[in-house]
Amino acid sequence: MTEHSKYQRFIPHIYLALAIFIIIFPIYVVFVASTLTSADILAAPMPLKPGIHGVENYTRALLEGSENMGAPALTMIKNSLIMALGISVGKIIISLLAAYAIVFFDFRLRKFCFWSIFITLMLPVQVRIMPTYKVISDLGMLNTYAGLILPMVVSATAVFLFRQFFMTIPKEIVEASQIDGAGPMTFFFKILIPMTKTPIAAMFVIQFIFGWNQYLWPLLITTKEKYYTLLIGINRMLSGADVQIEWQIVMATTLLALIPPVVVVMIMQKQFVTGMTDTEK
Amino acid sequence: MVKQYEFSNKELPYLLVLPQMIVVFVFFFWPAGQAIWQSFFIQDAFGGRLIFVGIENYAKLFADPAYWDSFGVSTLFAVLVAFFSMTIALFLAVQANKKIRLASFYKTMLIWPYAVATMVAGVLWLFLFNPNVGIIAWTLKHKFGVEWNHLLDTGHALTLITIAASWKQIAYNFVFFLAGLQSVPAALIEAAAIDGADNKKQFWHIIFPLITPTSFFLLVMNLVYAFFETFPIIHQVTAGGPGQSTSILVYKVWRDGVVNLDLGGSASQSVVLMILVITLTIVQFRFIERKVNY
Numbered sequence: 001m002t003e004h005s006k007y008q009r010f011i012p013h014i015y016l017a018l019a020i021f022i023i024i025f026p027i028y029v030v031f032v033a034s035t036l037t038s039a040d041i042l043a044a045p046m047p048l049k050p051g052i053h054g055v056e057n058y059t060r061a062l063l064e065g066s067e068n069m070g071a072p073a074l075t076m077i078k079n080s081l082i083m084a085l086g087i088s089v090g091k092i093i094i095s096l097l098a099a100y101a102i103v104f105f106d107f108r109l110r111k112f113c114f115w116s117i118f119i120t121l122m123l124p125v126q127v128r129i130m131p132t133y134k135v136i137s138d139l140g141m142l143n144t145y146a147g148l149i150l151p152m153v154v155s156a157t158a159v160f161l162f163r164q165f166f167m168t169i170p171k172e173i174v175e176a177s178q179i180d181g182a183g184p185m186t187f188f189f190k191i192l193i194p195m196t197k198t199p200i201a202a203m204f205v206i207q208f209i210f211g212w213n214q215y216l217w218p219l220l221i222t223t224k225e226k227y228y229t230l231l232i233g234i235n236r237m238l239s240g241a242d243v244q245i246e247w248q249i250v251m252a253t254t255l256l257a258l259i260p261p262v263v264v265v266m267i268m269q270k271q272f273v274t275g276m277t278d279t280e281k
Numbered sequence: 282m283v284k285q286y287e288f289s290n291k292e293l294p295y296l297l298v299l300p301q302m303i304v305v306f307v308f309f310f311w312p313a314g315q316a317i318w319q320s321f322f323i324q325d326a327f328g329g330r331l332i333f334v335g336i337e338n339y340a341k342l343f344a345d346p347a348y349w350d351s352f353g354v355s356t357l358f359a360v361l362v363a364f365f366s367m368t369i370a371l372f373l374a375v376q377a378n379k380k381i382r383l384a385s386f387y388k389t390m391l392i393w394p395y396a397v398a399t400m401v402a403g404v405l406w407l408f409l410f411n412p413n414v415g416i417i418a419w420t421l422k423h424k425f426g427v428e429w430n431h432l433l434d435t436g437h438a439l440t441l442i443t444i445a446a447s448w449k450q451i452a453y454n455f456v457f458f459l460a461g462l463q464s465v466p467a468a469l470i471e472a473a474a475i476d477g478a479d480n481k482k483q484f485w486h487i488i489f490p491l492i493t494p495t496s497f498f499l500l501v502m503n504l505v506y507a508f509f510e511t512f513p514i515i516h517q518v519t520a521g522g523p524g525q526s527t528s529i530l531v532y533k534v535w536r537d538g539v540v541n542l543d544l545g546g547s548a549s550q551s552v553v554l555m556i557l558v559i560t561l562t563i564v565q566f567r568f569i570e571r572k573v574n575y
Contacts, residue, residue: 012381015372015373016373016387023448026405026409041414044413044414094301097297097300101295103285105287105293105294106287107294110294113302119309120309124509126509127313127509127554129534130316130539131316132312134312153304154308169285184290213399215398215400219516220539231400234404250404254404258401262393269389269392273460277456277457277460
């Protein structure tokens with residue numbers, strides 16, 4: 001190997017390492033801040049070496065929360081989890097059913113249903129914010145889990161992904177199950193769902209992250225601390241004057257909000273990448 | 282399209298699509314219809330009755346310089362975010378796609394920030410740039426003589442939200458660019474190398490044209506992201522300020538509706554945004570059709 005190509009082989013490592021540094025740095029600083037005392041942080045510049053108050057800060061964040069906001073992180077983790085699981089599982093179930101109907105049945109409103117679902121792509125929550133709020137409030141769903149979850153469970157992308165996948169299933173398999181006397185629902189549960197495992201897993205990763213990271217919607221409809229999700233709680237802790245902010249608690253809570261979706265992506269990276277590039281293209 | 286085997290049941294399919302349809306109509310069509318309907322009304326001074334005013338809300342909206350400012354800053358912000366997050370992601374994808382050691386480690390490390398909430402990205406950078414406690418703000422002040430304050434300085438505010446929004450979006454673009462690069466046939470690149478094309482030429486004459494579809498798709502997705510999904514960053518980091526200088530369209534629609542309770546005004550803004558999303562979606566789908574033929 002010549003000197004020149006050795007040098008050329010080394011360069012990408014420098015760029016990539018630099019990029020990773022830029023990605024990690026803010027999170028490292030947040031981690032350090034979550035192990036310091038409030039005084040350490042306020043006496044800027046804060047140290048860049050972790051302190052010894054980590055256990056104390058995380059215990060307080062989890063069980064009590066910060067002084068200007070009563071909800072402990074444990075409650076908020078529960079709420080975020082209920083919302084994320086409700087949205088992702090809900091989306092998968094109703095999308096599987098809808099895609100099944102659209103692909104395997106010939107019915108009069110088939111086209112109409114398909115296009116209705118398609119159009120939802122063009123109506124993100126940001127553009128129908130006030131009226132959706134009103135619908136939820138009329139239904140008495142403000143400050144409820146149903147209110148947090150239901151308006152978010154429609155997913156055109158999930159329906160499209162499952163539809164695409166269903167269309168590739170060989171006719172012979174369906175016919176064989178018919179000959180064996182299986183009805184449509186038996187076929188659905190016993191044969192189709194097990195075959196669809198991979199797309200379901202991919203969808204789950206993407207939608208869990210989507211659900212966990214929701215912000216605008218919970219900001220609108222949760223006014224009781226009991227129903228705050230982590231992101232809303234962090235926003236509330238940060239409102240008010242700088243001196244009143246207990247940065248170490250906020251930073252501990254921020255890391256708690258960051259870790260679950262990141263862990264999901266890291267564990268299921270392969271499904272996640274195929275899921276993303278399959279649905280959005 | 283291959284036709285799938287079809288069951289003969291007549292009622293079952295309706296039962297199957299019912300849950301999806303209920304949600305679509307109750308939480309999508311009904312509110313969207315309401316937004317369009319309300320955009321033609323104002324609420325009287327006592328907050329009860331709706332008065333039909335025709336297109337007055339729209340006329341007022343488009344005559345309002347603040348709305349055009351919001352349009353302007355949204356566009357600037359979207360272009361900046363798309364530019365930085367796409368060029369950086371493409372550059373990194375090219376590096377990570379080389380046959381180097383640790384390539385899969387690098388890929389994982391560059392993909393996971395996708396999972397970080399937009400709101401959390403805002404908080405991370407807000408903490409670094411906080412004028413009182415932020416470590417970068419402190420460094421800028423004491424080492425470079427820059428008095429950082431994004432709550433007073435529009436340029437600082439715009440810079441900060443651009444950094445936070447781009448930082449978060451790089452991972453998304455990276456995933457797609459990497460997939461695009463991996464689909465470029467190695468034989469083509471080898472042939473070019475044999476013909477004496479250096480790295481630069483290989484990239485601009487062979488790789489770049491082949492990933493144009495990916496780039497175009499990402500451009501649309503990044504614009505949609507910057508226009509619609511960066512609300513949490515604006516809300517948390519600048520609150521639209523200083524003044525209204527970083528009040529992008531989605532922030533303004535929320536503020537006018539939820540904070541200022543201007544239902545008609547907020548509804549007409551919603552309708553304008555709807556038209557914007559529809560346009561972007563159509564552009565994207567027309568492009569995908571073209572790509573399939575090609």
